[in-house]
Amino acid sequence: SQQGEEDPQALSIQEGENATMNCSYKTSINNLQWYRQNSGRGLVHLILIRSNEREKHSGRLRVTLDTSKKSSSLLITASRAADTASYFCATDRGNYQLIWGAGTKLIIKP
Amino acid sequence: DAGVIQSPRHEVTEMGQEVTLRCKPISGHNSLFWYRQTMMRGLELLIYFNNNVPIDDSGMPEDRFSAKMPNASFSTLKIQPSEPRDSAVYFCASSGDRSDYGYTFGSGTRLTVV
Numbered sequence: 001s002q003q004g005e006e007d008p009q010a011l012s013i014q015e016g017e018n019a020t021m022n023c024s025y026k027t028s029i030n031n032l033q034w035y036r037q038n039s040g041r042g043l044v045h046l047i048l049i050r051s052n053e054r055e056k057h058s059g060r061l062r063v064t065l066d067t068s069k070k071s072s073s074l075l076i077t078a079s080r081a082a083d084t085a086s087y088f089c090a091t092d093r094g095n096y097q098l099i100w101g102a103g104t105k106l107i108i109k110p
Numbered sequence: 111d112a113g114v115i116q117s118p119r120h121e122v123t124e125m126g127q128e129v130t131l132r133c134k135p136i137s138g139h140n141s142l143f144w145y146r147q148t149m150m151r152g153l154e155l156l157i158y159f160n161n162n163v164p165i166d167d168s169g170m171p172e173d174r175f176s177a178k179m180p181n182a183s184f185s186t187l188k189i190q191p192s193e194p195r196d197s198a199v200y201f202c203a204s205s206g207d208r209s210d211y212g213y214t215f216g217s218g219t220r221l222t223v224v
Contacts, residue, residue, distance in 0.1 A: 033212050040220075042114075042201055045212030088153070096141060096165065098213070100153045 006101040019076040021104040023089030030094040037086045116216035128190040133202030145201040192223045
């Protein structure tokens with residue numbers, strides 16, 4: 001079941017701009033993960049942030065986690081056309097099952 | 111490693127036929143997951159295997175669905191008989207001991223039942 005919620009549902013920006021997506025969840029977690037899915041493809045793991053971390057970077061990606069607000073954000077800086085995809089957050093509560101959000105559809109306009 | 115390999119990539123079948131989807135996880139990963147993705151319901155976990163043993167199959171829609179993992183390098187998801195509402199993209203994913211490093215997904219099988 002999907003208990004995470006991403007917003008916005010869709011985001012359209014110009015190439016070169018920054019894109020910010022948010023994720024909220026309901027229960028305490030071990031870690032939170034972000035995935036990208038290109039049209040017609042499988043999901044690709046982007047970054048994992050543990051519950052005791054507040055911020056993490058990977059290339060042009062920056063993820064923040066606020067466990068008091070049960071929310072996370074994914075920032076993609078200097079967006080490129082190739083970043084056009086759907087982005088999903090998933091929470092790990094320490095068992096085997098990830099809880100998935102419904103995704104944010106990101107479109108980068110040239 | 112070639113990643114998680116799924117076959118076929120696309121499957122079109124008639125209602126009532128048996129469908130078998132196949133998955134080869136990443137070598138060394140001991141957890142395997144089958145997911146179904148649709149526009150209406152998003153990503154749904156169907157079944158989870160750990161060390162080749164089914165741990166949670168509560169997401170399997172009904173008795174028409176069955177999954178096996180005869181060894182660490184192969185799993186199948188079977189639908190018999192198939193129905194139009196089974197049309198979806200089916201993903202296989204694998205991970206190590208914990209999901210600390212995320213899941214690796216296959217490219218999926220797009221199933222269309224007509």
